[in-house]
Amino acid sequence: MYRHFLVPVGDIDSCIEATGHAIAFAQSMGARITFLPILYQHAATLPHRVSPVQGEAGAAQNACDARERALELLARAEAAARAQGVPYSSVAASDETSFDSIVAAAVQFESDLICIAPGQWLAEADDVVVARSDGAGAANVAVLICAADRRPATSRAIRVLLDQHRAVADAIHTLLDSVRAAHAAGRQPEPISMRETVKHLRDLQLRRRRLKENARFFQRLRECTSVADAELDELECQHQRDEQLLDELAALVGRDAEPAAPIGRLEQALSVYAQFTWEHLGREEGVVLPAARRYLRNDDWSDIATAFDATAADWAAAKK
Structure with a gap:
């Protein structure tokens, strides 16, 4: 069965719920997890505390903010995995946030299952589907779209x-x-x-x-x-x-x-x-x-x- 999950982590409610599902599933399977921070999900929820800063200084500040937010997302997911006794590793955030880039990351880090929230990158479904990464090193990667609690x-x-x-x-x-x-x-x-x-x-x-x-x-x-x-x-x-x-x-x-x-x-x-x-x-x-x-x-x-x-x-x- 599946031994290595790739789990994109973000700060919207559905992503947090999916991360919890993925950690519990990995624990039951004796699997390990690689966490991948997805910053655009989190950035969409942020309040605008200050006016946008223009130029190189603004770009540097935005890059610093992105790094800090990625570290936050990873620290939260890693703490949950440790508490559940699930082995984990984490990778740096990427500028790419498409589903294809997530599949490519799964191939790169030799994951055999991607766990995502419904409605993030694929049509909503509570089932296992298969996605293909194109190009060099292409491989089939199973994708689990985690069920959402709709009560x-x-x-x-x-x-x-x-x-x-x-x-x-x-x-x-x-x-x-x-x-x-x-x-x-x-x-x-x-x-x-x-x-x-x-x-x-x-x-x-x-x-x-x-x-x-x-x-x-x-x-x-x-x-x-x-x-x-x-x-x-x-x-x-x-x-x-x-x-x-x-x-x-x-x-x-x-x-x-x-x-x-x-x-x-x-x-x-x-x-x-x-x-x-x-x-x-x-x-x-x-x-x-x-x-x-x-x-x-x-x-x-x-x-x-x-x-x-x-x-x-x-x-x-x-x-x-």
């Missing part, structure tokens, strides 16, 4: 969770961009902006945790199955570590009457926090959400979605 309440609830993940990721990338740009220019980042961004990041992380707590998301999963208990225990322990790392970042950024830490030290601490967060989000997306899709009942998902809506309404009312 409305499930999709709605998971979309809310993943939107929270994306908001946290965007805040971290904003910090990384500011610190690295300042470092490259030989200056300190603007302290007030840094403090505000760290506070915003802390608020987002707190909101993400409270959202799940209010809906009893982890508790409901524990009540339905013990299969994810160890992972849930680890993720809950990591919440404490997240708070510690944020406290350290806040101290390095400095207060009104205190200077910030040296830029190199701040950049290192932020990189550590980013890697920690990517891995945390990846384990939740690649281990907990697949288990929740499998074991939570329709009534559970309906209650969770309703609780998420109520929490969102409370947040909106608090802003007024």
